[in-house]
Amino acid sequence: MKRDDTSCGTAGHRCDTAQAARPAVADGPPPVVFDLDRVCVRLGSVLALRDVCLRLHRGERVALVGANGSGKSTLLRLLHGLLEPTSGRIVRDAPARQAMLFQRPYMLRTSARNNVALGLWLAGMRWAEAQRRAAQALERVGLRDVATRNARTLSGGQQQRLALARAWASNPDVLLLDEPTASLDPRAQRDVESLVVQFATGADAPSGDAAVTLVFASHNLGQVKRLATRVLYLEQGRVLADLPVQAFFEGPLLRQRYPAAHFFVKGELNGRLPPRER
Numbered sequence: 663m664k665r666d667d668t669s670c671g672t673a674g675h676r677c678d679t680a681q682a683a684r685p686a687v688a689d690g691p692p693p694v695v696f697d698l699d700r701v702c703v704r705l706g707s708v709l710a711l712r713d714v715c716l717r718l719h720r721g722e723r724v725a726l727v728g729a730n731g732s733g734k735s736t737l738l739r740l741l742h743g744l745l746e747p748t749s750g751r752i753v754r755d756a757p758a759r760q761a762m763l764f765q766r767p768y769m770l771r772t773s774a775r776n777n778v779a780l781g782l783w784l785a786g787m788r789w790a791e792a793q794r795r796a797a798q799a800l801e802r803v804g805l806r807d808v809a810t811r812n813a814r815t816l817s818g819g820q821q822q823r824l825a826l827a828r829a830w831a832s833n834p835d836v837l838l839l840d841e842p843t844a845s846l847d848p849r850a851q852r853d854v855e856s857l858v859v860q861f862a863t864g865a866d867a868p869s870g871d872a873a874v875t876l877v878f879a880s881h882n883l884g885q886v887k888r889l890a891t892r893v894l895y896l897e898q899g900r901v902l903a904d905l906p907v908q909a910f911f912e913g914p915l916l917r918q919r920y921p922a923a924h925f926f927v928k929g930e931l932n933g934r935l936p937p938r939e940r
C-alpha cells in the first residue's frame with residue numbers, strides 16, 4: 663500500500679485513555695516521565711512520526727526497534743526536546759534532567775576531563791567541583807588514564823564511554839541513546855552496554871538516586887534483549903507494537919497481535935545477528 667505522506671491526526675484515532683487515566687498511586691505504576699498524545703512530527707515533506715500515543719514510566723528501559731527511516735531517532739529527539747510535535751501533544755516530566763547520547767558523540771577539542779567538567783561548569787557548578795566530579799566520572803568509565811588527552815584523539819569506544827561519563831556526571835533522570843554502540847567492535851560494545859546497565863539501574867549514581875529511565879534505539883536485537891524491559895516497534899513513523907521484552911521475543915503474542923513486527927524480528931534474527939545471538 664502506498665504511504666500517504668500528507669495526513670496526520672487520523673480522524674477518529676484516540677489514545678488509550680484507560681491507560682492514560684491510570685493514577686500513579688503508591689503501589690500503582692511508577693510516575694509517568696513522557697506522555698504523548700497523538701503526536702505527529704513533520705520534517706520537510708516527510709511525516710516522520712504519526713499519531714504516536716505513548717506513556718513511559720520512571721525506571722523503564724525502553725528499546726526502539728524498526729527499519730531504517732522508521733522514526734526512532736525522531737522519537738528520541740522529540741523526547742529530548744530537540745523537536746516539538748507538528749500536531750498532538752507531549753508532556754515531559756518537568757523537573758527531569760535528561761541526557762542524550764548519539765551514535766557519534768560530539769567531542770570538544772580539549773582534554774577528556776574538560777569535556778566532562780565544562781558541561782557541569784556551564785550548568786552552574788564551581789570549576790573546582792566540576793573538575794573533581796569529572797575525574798570521578800572518568801574513573802567510573804575506565805578512562806582515568808586518558809583524562810588529559812585531547813578527547814578527539816580517543817578511539818570510538820573511548821569517546822562513547824566519555825560521552826557516558828559526561829551524562830553520568832550530570833546525574834540525569836532520563837537517558838536517551840541513539841544507537842550508541844553501532845560503530846563499536848564487540849568488546850567495546852559490551853563495555854558500553856555494561857556501563858549503560860549500571861547507569862540505568864542507578865547502582866552508582868553520583869547522588870545515590872534510584873533508577874533512571876532509559877530509552878534507546880538499536881538495530882542489535884541481542885542488545886535489545888540484554889538491556890530492555892519494554893520494546894516498541896516502529897514502522898513508517900507509527901508505533902505498531904509495544905510489549906514487555908519477554909513477550910516481544912518469546913511466545914505467540916507478537917506473531918498474533920503484531921504480524922509486521924514479527925516478520926521484522928524474524929528477518930533481523932535470521933539475517934543479521936551472529937549465531938550466538940540467535
Ligand SMILES: Nc1ncnc2c1ncn2[C@@H]1O[C@H](COP(=O)(O)OP(=O)(O)OP(=O)(O)O)[C@@H](O)[C@H]1O
Nearest residue numbers: 705706707708710729730731732733734735736737
Ligand atoms: N532533517 C530531516 N529532514 C527531512 N526528513 C528527515 C529529516 N531527518 C529525518 N528525516 C526523515 O524522517 C524519517 C524518519 O527518520 P529517522 O532518522 O527518525 O529514522 P530512524 O528509524 O532513526 O532511521 P535509522 O535506523 O536509519 O537511524 C525518514 O524518512 C527520514 O528520511
